Amino acid sequence: MAEEVISGYKLVNCMMTGQNSQVWEVVEVTSARHFAMKLLLPEKIADPEMRRIMMHEANVGKQLAHQNIIRIVHVGNDRKNPHYVMEYFPAGSLKIRLIRKQYDFIRERIHSILKQAAIGMAYMNASGWVHRDVKPDNMLVNAAGELRIIDFALATKVERPSFLSKLFRGKPTVQGTRSYMSPEQIRGEPLDGRADIYSFGASAYELTTYRPPFRGLSAQDLLQKQITEKPVPPQVHVPDLTDEFSNLVMKMLAKKRDDRPETFHDVLKALNTMRIYKNEPKKE
DSSP, rough: TOOOETTEEEEEEEEESSEEEEEEEEEEEEOOEEEEEEEGGGGGGGGHHHHHHHHHHHHHHHHOTTTBBBEEEEEOOSSSSSSSEEEOOOOOOOOHHHHHTOOOHHHHHHHHHHHHHHHHHHHHHHEEEOOOOOOOOOGGTTTTTOOOEOOOTTTOOOOOOOOOHHHHHHOOOOOOOOTTHHHHHTOOOOHHHHHHHHHHHHHHHHHHHSSOOOSSHHHHHHHHHHHOOOOHHHHHHHHTHHHHHHHHHHTTOOGGHHHHHOSSHHHHHHTTTOOTTTOOOOOO
8 A cells, every 4th residue: 555646645654543544644746745644444435424524624624724733735535535635744642742751841842832722723713613622632742842733523613502503403413532521512512612722721731730630430420520520720730830820721621611711812811921830931
């Protein structure tokens, strides 16, 4: 398969294999430039739902042009090999860095990481999209500390709750990652950017304490805690975190969306004026 050419891109090296897809390093035949290509696994190609999800992810990403969001350059919805091509950004996800205990790497760059992610998410929400799966797995950070947000498979349009939308809405499909889902997402309610702010808060909590805000004995127990239980402030786990940062994380994790920062611009404004660690140089 390594010599195969798809849509003018030669497959060079398999970078990652997931449950449903693979990501390959590819070379554009005409220009010799390197890109990455996401392909469905051979056994998933005939699955219409898998194809739909991949094309949705590709088409959402293609609409988003921002330095902190992975850039999608080509979408190929062909029968034999549904795929899309994106910028080549060789970098581990923050989740992989957590698993590998690369805590110094994260700590040294955490302020920049969170600000870049907030800037990217502010743009995505302002473009009318809720990501619905903000988490360390979906944030890539390279050795230079540059960040890209990935994976728009669950992205949905911002919904404005109204009487008619409630009346004609079908049974909601609850999707997301349990450790990061907002209470309204778990309940299947209409979502806006504040659902992503909750997930971002859970991610910021994990990136600074190296543990998620909640752990459950079962999937259901974890979801119940997201809805009803207040997390321990991150500062309790890591006393070196500042009061301001700990309070911001707790505000982002508020159960009621009205109690959270209204937009990622508000999150960014707060991050710009605070230190994350007490021994960090003061931000100008």
